[in-house]
Amino acid sequence: MNWAERSRQAVWHPCTQMKVHEHFPPRAIVAADGPWLIDDQGHRILDAVSSWWVNLFGHNFAPIKAAITDQLGKVDHIMLAGLTHPPVVELSERLAALTGLGHAFYASDGASATEIALKMSAHSWRNRGRAEKNQFIGLQGGYHGETAGALSVTDIPLFREAYAPLVRLSATLPSPDPRHAAPGVSAPTHTRHAIEALANYLAAHHAQTAALILEPLVQGAAGMAMYAPEYLVAVRDLCDQYEVHWIADEIAVGFGRTGTLFAHQQARRADGEHVKPDFICLSKGLTGGVLPLSAVLTTDAVYQAFYDDRTVHGFLHSHSYTGNPLACRAALAVLDTFAEQDAQGRDVLSRNREAAERFHALTAPLRAHPRVKGHRHLGMIWAWDIDCQEPTFAARYHRAALDAGLLLRPIGTTLYVMPPYVLTEADQTHLAHGLVRVLDRVLADIDALPQAQAPVVPVP
Incomplete structure (x- = not known):
């Protein structure tokens, strides 16, 4: 056979x-x-x-293989509850320096990263005395994974219909993808309409909304739908105005796929400064496609909402292979590769x-x-x-x-x-x-x- x-x-x-x-x-x-x-x-x-x-x-890829082989001779895996190790510390520090967000929380795949970000957002609001903020927003055509929480913000009918009884569906708002524009409507006008739809929804529902999750610039499962970075600038402003977290799902579009290290970095204000989300979900290219690893990065404000003497105020989530040393070394080799220049200085x-x-x-x-x-x-x-x-x-x-x-x-x-x-x-x-x-x-x-x-x- x-x-x-x-x-x-x-x-x-x-x-x-x-x-x-x-x-x-x-x-x-x-x-x-x-x-x-x-x-x-x-x-x-x-x-x-x-x-x-x-x-x-x-x-x-030789550098990743060498890093994993070297780490295998030191520590293959340890639990990250109550213990730590150099690769996970180094990786967390470097991701924080690259994104401006820190306190990295690790899992093994993109859907788990989505689950973590959603739970972390809602739990942080609860810890701040605003437990009613536990609803989420996704975009038309958005994809964030196929676990139950991730499906709640994923707008792929085949998946959502099959598992609808298991999922608490979130609000789905219009995508800025210009292919959805009405006949005769230009791409910039369609983007403006999508922004207005978000603004109107948040004006009515911000008190119950914990976070908006989206794929910056490219919605992969929607057929590589691409939209203008101006939408992300508006997202940042509206989320600030209405006290709603913005979760950037960079799982597929991070690590150079869109031309910048992270896709959201192409969304810039008039002064040239790029906007920054409250959460970034990473996976896929994080290890160069060699070992399973995902990470969620967030702000000091979210982290501080959990920092307390009471266990119930801690973030109650874990994975057996969280922060696996071999996977972290692979990710460090990826970051090293991005930092290196060839003989022509490129x-x-x-x-x-x-x-x-x-x-x-x-x-x-x-x-x-x-x-x-x-x-x-x-x-x-x-x-x-x-x-x-x-x-x-x-x-x-x-x-x-x-x-x-x-x-x-x-x-x-x-x-x-x-x-x-x-x-x-x-x-x-x-x-x-x-x-x-x-x-x-x-x-x-x-x-x-x-x-x-x-x-x-x-x-x-």
């Missing part, structure tokens, strides 16, 4: 209708190098989505800008494709909306791309690329040409289908 079949028999794969694997078995990856995955048949597959947006510097972000310009030029044929009805680009994220009504488009494209040596997972009819930062020009050319080649093949197959008989094949 091969690896794929053994996996089908033993593994429950995430966010997957397992019956699909009867006909489309999972690819068994046995090795990886840089941006390339190698399956058990020796095929090379370009990881164009960074293995669900986590991998920054390619697989088997750091990661400046090299990314050059790579983004090159790839943007290479994808001109895709932007000009007759079936591409919209495109977006920010930093190291690209997205193209495809004019296709066939519900099986995403699944068909994903499978055809694998056959062409590309790992791509469209979101609905939005094709996107979020690659590791280490693609060579040859890698980029291979990806840009493959995007168009696979699109033409898939659309031709779909156009040849009798529309009334098109099979519905779920996305794996």
